[in-house]
Structure formats: C-alpha cells, structure tokens
Amino acid sequence: MKFSQTFIPTLREVPADAVIASHRLMFRSGMIRKLANGLFAYLPLGLRSFRKLEQIIREEMNAIGSLEIKPPVVVPAELWQESGRWDAYGDALLRVKNRLGADFVVSPTAEEAFTSLVRDELSSYRQLPLSLYQINTKYRDEIRPRYGVMRGREFVMKDAYSFHTGDASLDEHYQAMGRAYRRIFNRCGLSVISVQADSGAMGGSGSEEFMVESEIGDNTLIFCKNCDYAANVEKAGCKPDFSPRMDALARSAAAGTPPLSKIDTPEVRTIEELCAFLKTGAETFIKTLIYRAVNVELDLSAAPGCSGLKKERPAPGAPEVYPEVFFAAAIRGDLDVNETKLAAVLKASEVNLAADSDVERLTGAPVGFAGPVGLSRIPVLIDHSVTAMNDAFTGALEKDRHYQHAAYGRDFGAWLIADIRTVRAGDRCPLCGGELYEKKGNELGHIFKLGLKYSKPMKLSYLDEKGESHTPLMGCYGIGVDRVLASIIEEHHDDNGIIWPMTTAPYQVVVIPIKYEGAVKDAADTLCAELEKEGVEVLLDDRNERPGVKFNDADLMGIPLRAVIGEKNLSGGSPRVEIKARAAKENRLVELARAALDLAGQVRQELEILNGASS
Ligand code: ATP
Ligand code: MG
Numbered sequence: 001m002k003f004s005q006t007f008i009p010t011l012r013e014v015p016a017d018a019v020i021a022s023h024r025l026m027f028r029s030g031m032i033r034k035l036a037n038g039l040f041a042y043l044p045l046g047l048r049s050f051r052k053l054e055q056i057i058r059e060e061m062n063a064i065g066s067l068e069i070k071p072p073v074v075v076p077a078e079l080w081q082e083s084g085r086w087d088a089y090g091d092a093l094l095r096v097k098n099r100l101g102a103d104f105v106v107s108p109t110a111e112e113a114f115t116s117l118v119r120d121e122l123s124s125y126r127q128l129p130l131s132l133y134q135i136n137t138k139y140r141d142e143i144r145p146r147y148g149v150m151r152g153r154e155f156v157m158k159d160a161y162s163f164h165t166g167d168a169s170l171d172e173h174y175q176a177m178g179r180a181y182r183r184i185f186n187r188c189g190l191s192v193i194s195v196q197a198d199s200g201a202m203g204g205s206g207s208e209e210f211m212v213e214s215e216i217g218d219n220t221l222i223f224c225k226n227c228d229y230a231a232n233v234e235k236a237g238c239k240p241d242f243s244p245r246m247d248a249l250a251r252s253a254a255a256g257t258p259p260l261s262k263i264d265t266p267e268v269r270t271i272e273e274l275c276a277f278l279k280t281g282a283e284t285f286i287k288t289l290i291y292r293a294v295n296v297e298l299d300l301s302a303a304p305g306c307s308g309l310k311k312e313r314p315a316p317g318a319p320e321v322y323p324e325v326f327f328a329a330a331i332r333g334d335l336d337v338n339e340t341k342l343a344a345v346l347k348a349s350e351v352n353l354a355a356d357s358d359v360e361r362l363t364g365a366p367v368g369f370a371g372p373v374g375l376s377r378i379p380v381l382i383d384h385s386v387t388a389m390n391d392a393f394t395g396a397l398e399k400d401r402h403y404q405h406a407a408y409g410r411d412f413g414a415w416l417i418a419d420i421r422t423v424r425a426g427d428r429c430p431l432c433g434g435e436l437y438e439k440k441g442n443e444l445g446h447i448f449k450l451g452l453k454y455s456k457p458m459k460l461s462y463l464d465e466k467g468e469s470h471t472p473l474m475g476c477y478g479i480g481v482d483r484v485l486a487s488i489i490e491e492h493h494d495d496n497g498i499i500w501p502m503t504t505a506p507y508q509v510v511v512i513p514i515k516y517e518g519a520v521k522d523a524a525d526t527l528c529a530e531l532e533k534e535g536v537e538v539l540l541d542d543r544n545e546r547p548g549v550k551f552n553d554a555d556l557m558g559i560p561l562r563a564v565i566g567e568k569n570l571s572g573g574s575p576r577v578e579i580k581a582r583a584a585k586e587n588r589l590v591e592l593a594r595a596a597l598d599l600a601g602q603v604r605q606e607l608e609i610l611n612g613a614s615s
Contacts, residue, residue, distance in 0.1 A: 001507070003541045009033075010553050012404070020216055022489035023148030025498050029557045031506075038145025038153030040482075045557065050156075051486050054135050055157045056187050056503060060180040064173075066131040067161050071113045073137050077103035079112040082458050084314050088349060092140045093509045106139040111476060114225060115454045122134040122163070125464050128472060129169045133160035135481065147216060149482035150442070156481040163455070163472045165464070170449055170473045174206065175530035177447050177477045178312045181210055184479065185444070188488050189501035195221050199339050199448065206236075206449040211441035212477075212487050221441040226434025231419050233438070234340040236423040237430035240384035245589050258405045260373065265402045269368025271333050274402070278393065278545040285333030286386055286394035286406065288370040290354040290362060290378070295321040297347035303379040303415055321457070325379075326354055326362055329370045330414075331396075332385035338422040345381070345418045363397050371395035372412040373403055379415040387417060433460055444487055445479040489558075498558025499582050502606035507539040509599050510559040514566035516542045523575065523592055524565050530596035536603050556557045558582055560606065561599055565592075 008030040015034070018024040026032045031046030057067065063380070077095070085093075086105075094106040114132060121127070135158045145153050160177065164170040178194070185192040199207035209232055211221060216265055222236035223229065268277045275282055297319055300306040311320040321391055327346065331335050343351045356367050362377050363370045371394035372380050376610065391409040406412065409517045419430075425438045451464040454460075461469045485504070492499045504506060509531055513524040524540060531538045539559060541550045547564075554562050564578040564587075575592040579599065590598050 001539055003539060003543050006044050006539075006598060008553075008557070010051050017146075018148065018523075020147050020150070020475065020490065021493050022150065022486040025489055025493055025556070025558075026148060026486065028554075029498060032149065038044060038151075040149050040152055040154075045506045048505050049599075050481065052504045052506075053225075053481055054156075054158075055479065057184055057479060058182050060187075061158065062159060064131075064176045064180050066133045066162070069117075069132050069134055070136065071110065071117060071134060073107050073139070074613065075103060075107055075110075075113050078391060079116050079458075083112050083115075083454055084457060085112070087178060093143060093192070094139050096142050102534055105411070107136075108135065108138055108140040109157070109476075109478070110136075110541075111161065111450070111454045111474075112290045112458070115474070115510050116169045117460045118161075118163055119458060119460045122460060122462050122472070125165050125462050125470075128345040128462060129173060130160060131160060131162040131173060133573075148486060150216075150486045151218075152449060152482060156192050158481060159481045160477040162475045162477075165459070165470070166464070170475055171206075171285070174447060174449055174475050177475070178319060179210060181447065181477075181479065181553065185210065185484075187503050188484060188502070189610060190444075190484070190488060193221070193230060193441065195441070196235050196236045197448075198232065199346060206349045208444040208447050209443050210447075211443055212491070213360065213439050214442040214487075214490065215440055217440035217442040217445055219441045221439045222436050223439065224429035224434045224436055225431060227432040229429050229431045229434075229436075234338065235254070236436070237419050238421070238436065239430055239433055240388065240419075240425045246526070255405045256408040256410060257410070258406050260403055260411045260438040262396050262398075262401050263404050264400060264597055266400045268400075269366075269554075274393065278343075278391070282333035284393055286330050286371060286392045287333045287335075287397055288330045288372055288375070289329050289337055291327050291329055291339075291342065291351045291358045292354045292358065293325050293327055293346050293348035293351045295323060295345070296350040297321050298323045298345075300325065300379065303508050305377045306379065307505065314457075319471055321349075322540060326358060327351075328363075328372065328378055328380045329383070329420060330371060330380060330386050332382040332389065335383065335385055337383070337420055338400065341418075341422075342381075342420045345416070345420060350524060365395070365399050369395040369398060371403060371406070372414070373397075373406055374412075380412070381418060382393060383420045384417060385421060388415075418526060442483070444484050445477075446479050447477045448475060450474040450476055451605065496552070497556035500558040500560055501610055502560050502603060503610045505537075505560050506557065507537045507559050508553045509536055509538045509561045509563060510541060511538055511548070512541045512554060512555070512562060512564045514547050514564065516544070518567075519570055520567055521567050523570055523577075527563060527565065527577065527592065527595055531599060534596055534600035536596075536600050555582065561602060563595060563599060 006024050010030045011028045012148050014024045032040045038413050048090050085098050094277045096104050138157045141152050162173045180434050194208050196210040197207040220233040271282050309322050339351050348492050392406045394403050396403045427436045455471050513520045526539045560582050562580045569576040576589045577592050577595040578587045579590050580587045
C-alpha cells in the first residue's frame with residue numbers, strides 16, 4: 001500500500017484531552033478521530049490493527065468451540081424487563097423508542113439477547129453444552145468517557161455466553177475461556193494479571209477479571225507478598241487483624257473493662273470530630289452505618305425487626321427476595337465498609353446508605369449517633385474487626401451522646417458477623433496471612449459463572465434423558481477490543497511513538513525511499529513487490545516529504561520493521577538497504593537482493609514467538 005493512496009492523517013500536536021500515551025498516540029498516528037465525547041472513528045490505519053486483534057480473539061474463541069453469531073445491537077425492551085435489568089441497569093442503558101413508541105435498548109451487554117435466542121431453540125440436553133459469541137458494538141452511556149477508546153460510550157466487545165446441564169460442564173468451559181483469554185493476551189504481547197472478582201448478588205459462583213497494571217486504572221487490586229492471592233478490592237478478603245492496641249485490649253477483655261457509660265459529645269458526629277474531642281484514635285470507635293438493601297435474598301425470618309417482612313418474586317421464575325430491608329453495619333472506626341462485599345453477604349442486588357430520615361426513624365437519633373448497643377429495630381451486622389473490641393466508644397442512639405467502654409459480647413452482640421471491610425495495603429492475606437499490597441489496574445476482560453441468574457427469570461429450559469425439565473446454567477465472558485488495543489499501546493511505546501508487537505501491527509514493514517524517484521523508486525517498488533509476494537504487509541512511504549518527516553511518522557505509527565532506500569547505498573557494486581527494527585537503536589545494511597527474504601524472515605519469527613507463546 002502506498003502512503004499517498006491511503007488516509008493516514010498524522011499530527012504533531014496532541015489534543016488537550018489526551019492525557020494518556022495510547023490516546024495521544026492513536027490520535028497523532030492517525031489511527032482514530034473523535035466524533036463526539038466517547039464516540040470514536042477508526043481510520044484505515046487504526047482499523048487494520050483493530051481487525052487483527054478481532055481476528056486473534058476470534059481464532060481463540062473458535063479453538064475452544066465457541067461459535068460466532070451476529071445478533072442485533074438494538075434489542076426490544078421486553079427482554080430486559082424479563083431479566084429485571086430494564087429497571088436495574090441504571091442510566092448507562094441507552095433506551096430508545098421506535099416510530100410506534102415501542103421501547104428498545106442499545107445493547108451495553110447481551111445476556112438477554114443470547115438467552116432469548118437460545119430459549120427459542122433449546123429443547124434437549126443433547127444440544128448442550130452450547131457456547132456462542134459475537135464481536136459487536138456495545139453502547140454504554142458512561143458518565144465520564146475518558147482516556148480515548150479505553151472508556152468510550154460506543155465500543156466493541158467480544159462477548160460469549162455458554163449454556164450447560166451441570167456445574168462440571170460450566171466449570172470446564174469457564175476454565176477453557178480463562179486459558180483462551182491468557183492466550184489472547186500473550187499473542188498481543190500484553191502482561192495481564194488475573195484476579196478474583198465480585199460475582200454479584202444472585203446465583204453467580206465464580207468470576208475472574210483480567211487486568212493490566214496501570215496508573216490510571218479504575219480498579220484497586222490486592223496482592224499477597226507471600227502467596228499468589230490476587231483479587232479486586234471489591235472482592236478481596238482478609239484475615240481479621242488485631243492491631244497491637246486491640247490485642248492488648250482483647251487480652252484484658254471484658255474482665256478489665258469498666259462498665260458501659262454514656263458521655264456527652266455535643267455537636268460531634270464524625271469520627272474525625274470525635275477523635276479530636278476525645279483525643280484518641282479512630283481505631284477506638286465502633287462506626288455504625290445504616291444501609292438500605294434492595295432485593296435481599298438472605299433468609300431474615302429470625303432477624304431482629306424483620307418478622308413482618310414479606311418476600312416477593314421480582315419476576316416470574318426469579319428467586320424470592322425482600323424488596324427493601326434496612327441493616328446496621330458496624331466496623332472499627334479506622335476501617336471502611338466495602339459495599340460490594342456487604343451486598344454479597346446479604347445477597348442483595350444493591351446496598352446504599354439510608355436516607356437521614358430513615359436513620360432517625362430506625363436509630364431514634366440524628367445521623368452520627370448510631371451504635372450497636374441497644375439497637376433492636378434492625379439487624380446488626382458486624383465486621384470481624386468489631387469482635388476484637390472490648391473497650392470502645394460508640395454512638396448511644398441519642399443526640400449528642402456516645403457510649404464509652406463498650407465491649408463486644410458483654411454490651412452488644414451481632415445478628416451476623418462477616419468480613420465486610422475494604423481491604424488495604426498492610427492487611428493480612430485471607431489464604432496465608434502474608435502481607436497484602438495494592439496496585440492500580442485496568443480491566444480488559446471478565447469471565448463469569450452466571451449460574452441461573454438469567455436462565456431462570458427468562459425461563460430457559462431443556463428436557464433431560466428422562467424427559468424431565470431443567471433450567472440450564474450459564475456463563476458469560478467479555479473482552480473489550482478497543483480497550484485491549486489501547487492497552488497494547490500503553491505497554492509498547494516510547495517517546496517517539498507506538499512500538500507494535502508484530503501480531504497487531506497495522507503494517508509489518510514500512511519502506512522509505514529517501515526520494516521516490518529514479519533508481520531509488522525502482523528499488524523501493526521492487527522490494528515492496530517482493531515483500532508482498534512473501535505475504536508481508538508493507539506500507540511504501542512514497543510521499544514527497546523530507547526523510548526526517550517520514551522517519552518520524554514511521555516511528556509514530558510504530559511499524560515494527562523499517563527499510564530505508566537511498567541513493568548512496570544503492571550505488572557501487574552491491575546495492576544495499578538500511579533495515580531497522582522499531583525497537584532497536586542500530587540499523588543493519590542488507591543487500592537489496594536479500595532484503596525481502598531477510599525482512600519476511602523477521603516478520604515470521606516474531607509472529608511465531610508471539611503466537612507460539614500462546615500454546
Ligand atoms: P468497567 O468496570 O471498566 O466499566 P465493566 O466491568 O463494566 O468495566 P464488563 O461489563 O465486564 O465491564 O465488560 C467487559 C469488558 O468490556 C471490560 O473488561 C472492558 O474491557 C470492556 N469495556 C467495558 N466498558 C467499556 C467502555 N466504556 N469502553 C471500552 N471498553 C469497555
Ligand atoms: Mg467487569
């Protein structure tokens with residue numbers, strides 16, 4: 001392909017909103033242009049890399065027996081109503097009406113569409129397991145699209161959905177997907193870490209995210225210094241830890257603790273204000289937060305204050321849940337409640353801090369004075385950390401009053417004890433007790449055992465050998481194509497531009513004639529023709545530009561191999577070409593006659609290394 005005949009608008013300047021390398025470089029190299037906030041166009045150069053990445057993903061999906069289909073992106077609202085997500089998905093869901101006033105969604109993900117398609121065809125266990133995927137447009141009305149195609153509103157995702165008769169079959173496919181994902185990332189030259197992830201409220205039984213380490217990552221990842229424990233902070237657990245002070249207190253336990261008594265704390269509500277007022281540290285407080293949980297699946301028949309609550313079925317076939325329940329969650333004052341973990345413990349679809357008026361109604365005091373002592377109208381859930389507290393301050397359920405000397409077990413109990421804290425660096429590994437540390441990560445892919453989450457409410461069924469009807473188990477598996485592409489650039493670039501791994505490079509070789517005329521032109525044309533005969537993808541920079549401009553653009557575009565043809569090296573007995581790898585500092589002079597084979601050999605070798613690394 002001749003540069004003059006394609007459309008690669010390279011730029012020197014950087015758009016103001018491009019704060020990360022991949023965004024800057026995709027823009028400057030002419031891979032993408034922005035149409036509107038979160039909406040990008042891939043230009044010819046960008047699309048070449050994009051298609052290669054799609055193909056890598058496609059090959060690995062096909063290799064594990066997943067079958068590609070192409071469903072529509074616009075899906076009738078009824079399917080989303082059946083699953084319950086029409087209401088639950090929130091504002092990221094783009095809802096549209098057609099000319100008849102019927103509601104549709106522009107798919108942000110496609111569990112409903114795939115489940116519906118399979119529902120219409122599934123009758124017998126003989127059709128299972130079944131795994132289907134698409135590589136298709138998604139739309140999420142992200143509040144803050146940023147970092148270029150890393151977080152766009154419209155993007156392309158490979159999403160696969162699998163259907164199974166039992167756990168073993170689901171697990172087998174889930175594991176195969178995990179291996180396929182690792183091969184995909186290896187083939188792209190990406191260093192990816194897999195971490196345990198939250199598997200949501202209902203039915204989910206396993207979930208793994210594939211992350212790249214990144215300073216701009218939206219995820220906090222927790223790792224153990226001692227073993228290979230790795231988890232998203234949303235999910236990460238920890239061993240209950242007792243700070244030295246807590247240990248000391250635990251030893252003296254309730255025996256040495258003075259009796260519970262109330263103290264005046266006028267106008268002090270926050271932990272910081274209390275610390276200042278009482279001249280003590282946050283770890284001596286029991287912080288108590290009131291939460292409103294939605295669609296709680298946990299059995300609350302024996303929970304305080306819940307005897308009158310009725311369970312309901314949000315959708316036919318869905319599990320019975322309590323639509324709204326209030327809870328108190330108590331935790332040591334220097335720690336934070338992890339709401340994702342709390343929701344998982346309660347088997348709730350969502351938990352939020354209760355409104356001030358609800359807090360007053362349930363605790364009998366304004367916000368800031370809640371505590372576990374004497375709180376009887378709602379179930380009290382306490383974090384492990386509180387069980388070690390034998391002499392604590394806590395709210396007295398009265399305006400401007402706190403308790404001192406509160407001891408767990410003596411002055412208050414719990415309806416449920418669970419690990420609900422946000423883990424942080426320095427906490428102890430739940431597996432081995434080793435020290436945990438944090439890194440920031442960006443999610444590239446996610447695999448998920450859904451269980452019955454969609455198949456049950458959407459009434460999927462098949463008949464087994466005996467003619468009995470069952471609901472299949474499901475899994476879902478996503479990779480963001482745009483985000484993976486940007487992440488490859490994040491990992492492979494320098495100050496001058498992109499350094500593509502051979503597998504996703506838009507072209508494999510760029511041929512740069514110093515001046516595209518005369519003998520230099522003939523040599524360049526011949527070399528390109530030979531390279532193409534070898535199956536090499538080559539860009540010929542035939543522009544009438546200064547050599548410096550062409551070199552800079554070649555570096556910017558990140559084409560892995562460069563061949564420069566100039567008059568000086570052509571003259572004399574054996575004409576030569578300057579060959580340089582994008583990542584290398586030095587050139588090599590290679591005989592023109594051998595140049596095509598030399599370059600083709602390097603292309604093949606690099607492809608083999610990357611693709612081979614996958615096996
Ligand atoms: P995030 O937490 O980053 O918003 P998610 O957990 O909502 O992502 P999933 O629903 O698991 O994302 O989607 C699967 C994959 O789709 C993600 O791993 C990511 O690679 C990609 N993806 C999700 N949202 C976007 C987006 N706005 N722009 C580009 N890619 C995205
Ligand atoms: Mg995810």
